[in-house]
Amino acid sequence: MAGSRVVIRIRNTAHLTTGLALAILFVAPLVWTAWSSVSGPRATGGTSGFGDDNYQRLLGYGAGLWTYLANSAVVAVLTVAGTLFVSVLAGYALARFRFPGRNVLFLATLAIMMVPYPTILIPLYVMLGWLGLQNSLPGLAIVLIMFQLPFAMFMMRNSFESVPRELDEAALVDGAGTIRVLWSVLLPAVVPGMVTVGLFAFLASWNEFIAPLIFLSDGDKYTLPTALAAMRSGNFGAIDYGALQAGIVVSAIPCMILFILLQRHYVRGFSSGALKG
Structure with missing residues (x-):
């Protein structure tokens, strides 16, 4: 003993x-x-101790910090909303309905995850040109939604499959339609999976660098990661490391706050059968 x-x-x-x-x-x-x-001389105006000079320079960089934050927020909100809308409907259909080619469609969607997405950015750039969405935040959000859908559909399909079918049948017997069953019965049961999908979509869109670099050409439309990369390149090799560090802190704060607020649902999304495969 x-x-x-x-x-x-x-x-x-x-x-x-x-x-x-x-x-x-x-x-x-x-x-x-x-x-x-x-801290450091550039943060304190050459004195010792602590100061906010790095953040003051960051505020005035380029088009302004608030412009880049707003652009990132718009792209993130559109990406999260679009990813949740499409993945919830697709996951519901794949989990609850039987139709020809269902499994083939699901596997084809998952196959997108196996393709390195930088290899298809140029065709997407051409397609956005046909649609008139080049150099626009909604066009960038559409591209990011497409990249998020394979994982999101996989998560939502398994989330719906973890809910007992008896709930659907009971609601249908009571006269509810398929949309009513989805809205009133199933959605409350798959909230952890939706939170996980939304959090992943937000983090991916908020921190994305390559897609904004290719699809956005106007400096006042840059997202925060693209603006920080431009700051890192510097003028004639001179890099303002203090302002760059301040930008990293500002970029990390929303991600940390969201994760802390949603971690309970996020953990449940993984531990309560959302990834039952």
Whole structure:
């Protein structure tokens, strides 16, 4: 008995030590970035201590920080809304209805995940030109929605399949239609899966760099990652590292806040059968 307790204690200590080491490994760069954004000569006007000069320069860079934040927010909101709308309807259809080619359609959608998306950006650029959506935030959002759909449809299909079919049948017996069943019965049951899909779509769109770089040509339409990359290139090789660190902190704050607020639903989305495959 005493030996088993010692083994359990050693195992728990090892788990705790490993978890603490990994936490420090992941948090240390964030702490260093936040520290660098408010310290140093460029952050304090040449004095010692802490200051906000880096953030002041960031506010006035290019078209202005608020412009880049607004552009990123518009793209992120459109991407999340479009991804959720399409993936919920597609997941509901794939999970609850039987029709010819259902599995082929699902596998074809998943096959998009196997294609490196930079290889299809040029054809997408040409297609957006046909649609008149080049150099526009809605056009960029459409591209990002397409990249998110394979994972989103996979998640929502499995989320709907984890809900007992008896709920659908009971609602249909009571006279509800398919849309009513989806809205009133199934959607409340798959909220964790929807939160997971929405969070993934937001993080991907908020931090995306390659697609905005290709599809946006006007500087006042740049998203925050593209603006930070332009700041990193500098003029004649001169890089304002302090303002760049401040931009990284500003970019990370919305992601951290959303994850903290939604982590309960996010964890449930993975642990309650949403990835039952």
